[in-house]
Amino acid sequence: xxxxxxxxxxVPVFEEAxxxxxxxxxxxxxxxxxWYVQYPNQGLQLLLKYLSGSTLVKGINGFxxxxxxxxxxxxxxxxxxxxxxxxxYFCAVGAFNKFYFGSGxxxxxxx
Amino acid sequence: GAGVSxxxxxxxxxxxxxVELRCDPISGHTALYWYRQSLGQGLEFLIYFQGNxxxxxxxxxxxxFSAERTGGSVSTLTIQRTQQxxxxxxxxxxxxxxxxxxxxxxxxxxxxxxxx
Numbered sequence: 488x489x490x491x492x493x494x495x496x497x498v499p500v501f502e503e504a505x506x507x508x509x510x511x512x513x514x515x516x517x518x519x520x521x522w523y524v525q526y527p528n529q530g531l532q533l534l535l536k537y538l539s540g541s542t543l544v545k546g547i548n549g550f551x552x553x554x555x556x557x558x559x560x561x562x563x564x565x566x567x568x569x570x571x572x573x574x575x576y577f578c579a580v581g582a583f584n585k586f587y588f589g590s591g592x593x594x595x596x597x598x
Numbered sequence: 599g600a601g602v603s604x605x606x607x608x609x610x611x612x613x614x615x616x617v618e619l620r621c622d623p624i625s626g627h628t629a630l631y632w633y634r635q636s637l638g639q640g641l642e643f644l645i646y647f648q649g650n651x652x653x654x655x656x657x658x659x660x661x662x663f664s665a666e667r668t669g670g671s672v673s674t675l676t677i678q679r680t681q682q683x684x685x686x687x688x689x690x691x692x693x694x695x696x697x698x699x700x701x702x703x704x705x706x707x708x709x710x711x712x713x714x
Contacts, residue, residue: 530706531641531689532705533704577640585643586643588633590638
């Protein structure tokens with residue numbers, strides 16, 4: 488079975504500071520990896536995905552994530568955050584037509 | 599184009615009543631998923647439909663939960679004899695395919711279910 492751990496339930500950060508949201512997964516098979524974002528009062532939307540190839544994946548809004556197979560991690564990073572990045576971020580793994588989501592990390596960007 | 603739509607957006611029901619939640623996927627998407635998002639929790643997989651294949655029901659929490667997908671398009675999630683622990687946001691997602699480069703889900707806005 489697959490599982491996803493997002494250790495940080497909340498991450499406060501000041502505007503223009505860098506941020507890293509951590510995601511670790513457990514799986515005995517190859518998986519696809521995703522980050523989704525949920526802005527306040529909106530549905531989930533895909534931020535970026537890793538299916539294969541380059542382990543550094545770039546997504547929308549300046550976010551990127553790096554797949555590290557040996558550490559079973561897929562951490563999300565942004566070098567300089569904006570107020571508008573305030574949202575909840577979910578890491579997910581996909582395998583055999585199923586997706587497993589982490590419990591989410593709330594990013595709170597302060598002015 | 600139109601995204602995934604769900605109805606109703608909010609539903610308040612009394613304990614013991616049955617409820618039906620509807621999902622209209624993006625036209626042409628063959629894969630459809632239902633999830634449950636409880637307060638402070640991640641998304642919990644419930645059920646998965648792919649084309650005309652038998653659905654994967656392995657995530658349904660009890661036999662009070664059932665879902666169907668008519669004509670490979672609209673799906674209905676039914677919860678019978680609702681309990682307070684069923685209160686959550688129920689999310690539907692659709693995908694063009696379940697493998698390869700189209701392995702991307704598009705989510706609906708969800709139905710917030712409150713059982714009193």
